[in-house]
Amino acid sequence: MNAGAEPAAVGVGAMFDRRPARVSQIFASDRDETRVRRPADAVLAVISAIVVALAAWASESESELETWVADIFDDAPAWMRSIAVVAFTSSGLVVVVLVVTVAVRSRWALVRDVFSAILLTLVASLLLGWGVSSDWPDLVPEIWADATPPFPIVRAALVVAVLLTVRPSLTAPVRRFDRWVIGTSVVGALMLGYGTLTTVIGGVAVGVGAAAIVRFAFGTSIGLPTLDRIAAALADLSVGVADLAYHPVQPNGWLEATGRDPTGPVSIRVYGRDAADSAFANRVWRAMWYRDAAWSLGVSRQQLAEHEALLLLLAQRTGVDVPDVVAVGNTSTGDVVLVTRDRHRRTLADLAEVELDDELLDGVWRALDELHAGGLNHGHLDPTRVTVAADDTVGFRDLARGTMAPSGLQRHVDVVEMLVTTALLVGPDRALAAVLRSAMRGDLESAVPALQRAALSRDLTAAVRAADLDVDDLRKRAVEALGVDAPELVKLRRVRLVDVLMVGLALVAANAIISWITSIDLDTFVDELQSASVGWLIVAFLISQSTNVAETISMMGVVSRPLPFGPTMQFQYATSYIGLAVPSDAGRIAMTIRYLQKLGVPTRVAVGQGPFTTIFGWIIDLLLLLVSARVVGADIDLPDDADFTGFITIVVILAIAAVVAVVVVLAVPKFRNRIVPPILETAHELKGALSEPDRAAKLLGGLIAKKLLFAMTLASILYAYGEPLTFATVVFVNTAVSWFAGVFPVPGGIGVAEAGFVVGLTAFGVPETTALAVALTHRLFTTYLPPIAGFFTMKRLEQQGYL
Numbered sequence: 001m002n003a004g005a006e007p008a009a010v011g012v013g014a015m016f017d018r019r020p021a022r023v024s025q026i027f028a029s030d031r032d033e034t035r036v037r038r039p040a041d042a043v044l045a046v047i048s049a050i051v052v053a054l055a056a057w058a059s060e061s062e063s064e065l066e067t068w069v070a071d072i073f074d075d076a077p078a079w080m081r082s083i084a085v086v087a088f089t090s091s092g093l094v095v096v097v098l099v100v101t102v103a104v105r106s107r108w109a110l111v112r113d114v115f116s117a118i119l120l121t122l123v124a125s126l127l128l129g130w131g132v133s134s135d136w137p138d139l140v141p142e143i144w145a146d147a148t149p150p151f152p153i154v155r156a157a158l159v160v161a162v163l164l165t166v167r168p169s170l171t172a173p174v175r176r177f178d179r180w181v182i183g184t185s186v187v188g189a190l191m192l193g194y195g196t197l198t199t200v201i202g203g204v205a206v207g208v209g210a211a212a213i214v215r216f217a218f219g220t221s222i223g224l225p226t227l228d229r230i231a232a233a234l235a236d237l238s239v240g241v242a243d244l245a246y247h248p249v250q251p252n253g254w255l256e257a258t259g260r261d262p263t264g265p266v267s268i269r270v271y272g273r274d275a276a277d278s279a280f281a282n283r284v285w286r287a288m289w290y291r292d293a294a295w296s297l298g299v300s301r302q303q304l305a306e307h308e309a310l311l312l313l314l315a316q317r318t319g320v321d322v323p324d325v326v327a328v329g330n331t332s333t334g335d336v337v338l339v340t341r342d343r344h345r346r347t348l349a350d351l352a353e354v355e356l357d358d359e360l361l362d363g364v365w366r367a368l369d370e371l372h373a374g375g376l377n378h379g380h381l382d383p384t385r386v387t388v389a390a391d392d393t394v395g396f397r398d399l400a401r402g403t404m405a406p407s408g409l410q411r412h413v414d415v416v417e418m419l420v421t422t423a424l425l426v427g428p429d430r431a432l433a434a435v436l437r438s439a440m441r442g443d444l445e446s447a448v449p450a451l452q453r454a455a456l457s458r459d460l461t462a463a464v465r466a467a468d469l470d471v472d473d474l475r476k477r478a479v480e481a482l483g484v485d486a487p488e489l490v491k492l493r494r495v496r497l498v499d500v501l502m503v504g505l506a507l508v509a510a511n512a513i514i515s516w517i518t519s520i521d522l523d524t525f526v527d528e529l530q531s532a533s534v535g536w537l538i539v540a541f542l543i544s545q546s547t548n549v550a551e552t553i554s555m556m557g558v559v560s561r562p563l564p565f566g567p568t569m570q571f572q573y574a575t576s577y578i579g580l581a582v583p584s585d586a587g588r589i590a591m592t593i594r595y596l597q598k599l600g601v602p603t604r605v606a607v608g609q610g611p612f613t614t615i616f617g618w619i620i621d622l623l624l625l626l627v628s629a630r631v632v633g634a635d636i637d638l639p640d641d642a643d644f645t646g647f648i649t650i651v652v653i654l655a656i657a658a659v660v661a662v663v664v665v666l667a668v669p670k671f672r673n674r675i676v677p678p679i680l681e682t683a684h685e686l687k688g689a690l691s692e693p694d695r696a697a698k699l700l701g702g703l704i705a706k707k708l709l710f711a712m713t714l715a716s717i718l719y720a721y722g723e724p725l726t727f728a729t730v731v732f733v734n735t736a737v738s739w740f741a742g743v744f745p746v747p748g749g750i751g752v753a754e755a756g757f758v759v760g761l762t763a764f765g766v767p768e769t770t771a772l773a774v775a776l777t778h779r780l781f782t783t784y785l786p787p788i789a790g791f792f793t794m795k796r797l798e799q800q801g802y803l
Contacts, residue, residue, distance in 0.1 A: 153203035429477075
């Protein structure tokens, strides 16, 4: 560190002894702040619209919950109501002061955003007020307030809209204050009777939606600290830097700046206080879609900086050429700063083709071998993160995603990413020749199954796509050069014309089966649907789609390798599409194996994952069936002469067949050598899943949640048709039908499941016509609509190399 050095002012030619300028206490960034459009804002706008629709529907009839909340606030003492009047009025005044401050400070982009949000909020409130309550909303309820509060409450909507629009540009202390302002407007409205629970929820949702639309339309401030603020933070670390400037390419989650101290150029990484919320939201979003982004979840800004600093120091101690750590720590500005010195290193991406000779490629693999020998891995290799010093010493930069004591799989990913990195620069032949000459040839042999495009980091995948590098061809070349067996990927079965015809015939058969069982036809469904509650149907549809989230979580718990949440959830929709063409679980299992292989999961583990997950699902079904049957047993009327001999006989035969199969596999060497090793490796993987609390919670919790969410979907549909049953009864019917439909080799259980639901529901007193409508609605939400999205997600996953 440069102890006692004074920080420099910003600008070219700045002196090292000048003090930083005064830092704004209200706004986190400059007037010409950098803005980005976030997909999360579009998602938030859609969610807000759904909440507004549900709140508007609920406001039409006063519920018991709404009455209970109103009674609580009606009983509040007079002094609390007086405070509520002041707080509610003050919330509006705070917003006015904030708007004036934005205008006085000449932040015209924010002024445009604020007035756009206000306009959207007022238009939406007026339309909703007239459409839902047949009345205009109360703009100033302190003066004019109706006896029955109209939908929505405008004051809460305006407060939320303005504060959420301006919030990304404010400093962290001011942002903490805005939460109190929103809270006082909400609680004040309820206590003073200016709004009911549904009108307040609707108002807040309108404000959130308006702010999200404005932020998505004009972009959101990413909260970059000003250069003056960075200089003040560096002063706390006794680091004097001149020529301070933003790096032209900004990563996600932190800020990169450059400068120079008396020794030479330095790189500055700032985990900004005022960008902490947006950075965390961005990390969550990236973790959903990219495997290499999940590492930063649940980690504080200081931990991120200290982690990279520690890895740089450890790598340097083992002899690996990495940037020097100049300073790291938390500062009085609330920002966490890491300062490093690159010592005039260039990256592989900066080198000319003539400079990439064989000696340099050999040095690349020696450097990676040294890093692994020191008990470290990089975790995010690409041409911009491998460096070359003036004396041609190869090293690394940006070890933020590295780990200490890496697993074998993490080391394999480093090898794969380094091979792809060199292949991008010098071509597959020279890249393979270099690794075969190195001491890491054996590591490549073990890493061949992970040589998949989907297993690469996001940045490297983008480089592969831009260079049109065929990763599959690179894997084939590596297999031939190493002389090892190629990891065979499971072939996907395409949907053929005969599959479409089979689904059509199954639908015709379903109509015949249902009509035969219930003596009614599908035309009755339309009549029943017209009388159903739209609100409950919306709730049922949303719950039915959340089952894919539960399935994704359980799948992420089975394998130790991190899986990207977004593509894995898309994969669940893709399997629903295949499920209509391939009977039973066969198509889903084959597709799951293929997906996991593409993500670099060992083939044996990928093969065993599907059957084992299916078995776990059957076990959970059995437990749910037994528990729910015990609860509802008194409501089931079974004939006195019921004979279960045939069922017991089938169970015994299946058990004997399973024992014989096990004996044959163990006795015949050919079968034993082919079947036992994958089972043992998969069992070892599942043992880890069950012994590690985090993975066990994902695996078992996800599977149980999926089963219960399907039952909740059925319960919501029953409420929609006015025939509610106890939840235990719903669980029993849903689980029994799931088992019943799984026995028959019919695509998607078409016809069989519908008939099962009709029989099960009528057994508990639901009229046949209503039972048919419930069954068809449930199947529509869970089986027939998801494959439509599944067709497009499957194509997308294939284009991205996941299938």
